[in-house]
Amino acid sequence: MISVEDLAVSYGDVTAIEDVTLDVAAGRFVTVIGPSGCGKTTLLRTIGGLESPTTGGVRVAGEPPERAQRRGNVGFVFQQHTLLPWKTALENVTFLRRLAGKPSKPDAARELLDRVGLAGFEGAYPATLSGGMRQRVAIARALHLGADVLLMDEPFGELDELTRETMGIEVSRVWREEAKTVVFVTHSIPEAVLLGDRCVVVRGSPGRVVETFDVDLPRPRDRSVLESPAFQRRVAAVRAALTDDR
Numbered sequence: 001m002i003s004v005e006d007l008a009v010s011y012g013d014v015t016a017i018e019d020v021t022l023d024v025a026a027g028r029f030v031t032v033i034g035p036s037g038c039g040k041t042t043l044l045r046t047i048g049g050l051e052s053p054t055t056g057g058v059r060v061a062g063e064p065p066e067r068a069q070r071r072g073n074v075g076f077v078f079q080q081h082t083l084l085p086w087k088t089a090l091e092n093v094t095f096l097r098r099l100a101g102k103p104s105k106p107d108a109a110r111e112l113l114d115r116v117g118l119a120g121f122e123g124a125y126p127a128t129l130s131g132g133m134r135q136r137v138a139i140a141r142a143l144h145l146g147a148d149v150l151l152m153d154e155p156f157g158e159l160d161e162l163t164r165e166t167m168g169i170e171v172s173r174v175w176r177e178e179a180k181t182v183v184f185v186t187h188s189i190p191e192a193v194l195l196g197d198r199c200v201v202v203r204g205s206p207g208r209v210v211e212t213f214d215v216d217l218p219r220p221r222d223r224s225v226l227e228s229p230a231f232q233r234r235v236a237a238v239r240a241a242l243t244d245d246r
């Protein structure tokens with residue numbers, strides 16, 4: 001579904017990422033982890049067609065990412081929720097789909113709000129919702145777009161630890177039900193392991209993929225997984241890849 005080949009992206013003299021090759025099959029959940037400034041956001045934005053490769057190439061469902069994005073086949077969830085303050089939760093969920101030229105489906109939007117735990121808040125404005133609730137609206141909005149590919153950049157970065165875990169488990173559930181292909185950027189090692197089928201570790205400046213882990217923990221994964229020795233072992237392996245001096 002997503003194919004990144006020998007990608008480098010520079011901003012003027014600064015090369016943000018280099019030599020990145022990554023294939024994400026349809027329906028997979030890939031997490032990308034790495035220290036601040038290693039180019040995770042740049043990689044995600046390039047996959048989404050918001051930045052252009054300096055060298056190498058990206059294809060999303062076999063086409064250039066800008067085209068996939070224009071057609072509404074790529075949904076984004078950013079760290080900042082980017083909701084429109086003058087629109088209700090329901091209107092925020094439906095407007096992107098209309099913008100992409102797809103038929104409006106208010107009932108489906110209501111159902112999605114329900115699924116992310118926001119039944120009864122359809123008419124609420126963003127200012128009256130908590131940070132976690134706003135991020136749920138943003139997730140419902142991305143899902144409502146009906147894109148096959150979801151790109152998520154630290155979507156829970158501003159949430160407290162417990163809400164973050166709950167949201168991660170919810171996103172996993174919705175991802176399984178909706179069969180999306182997800183690339184999810186995070187700073188959190190437990191989150192990367194809890195959510196991913198595969199965890200890609202990026203390091204350096206420019207950032208490169210230093211290691212890729214298959215996370216073969218059984219699904220569905222819930223809080224109990226966090227305590228399991230198998231989970232802890234994978235967390236330790238990712239931590240080692242992030243910190244060793246190779």
Ligand SMILES: Nc1ncnc2c1ncn2[C@@H]1O[C@H](COP(=O)(O)OP(=O)(O)OP(=O)(O)O)[C@@H](O)[C@H]1O
Binds near residue numbers: 014
């Ligand atoms: N628009 C831009 N113009 C110039 N340089 C940029 C731009 N965006 C990113 N960079 C540089 O590219 C490098 C990678 O940045 P990027 O935001 O992709 O990293 P990141 O891993 O997502 O960081 P963080 O985890 O802090 O969000 C950094 O050196 C950054 O300063």
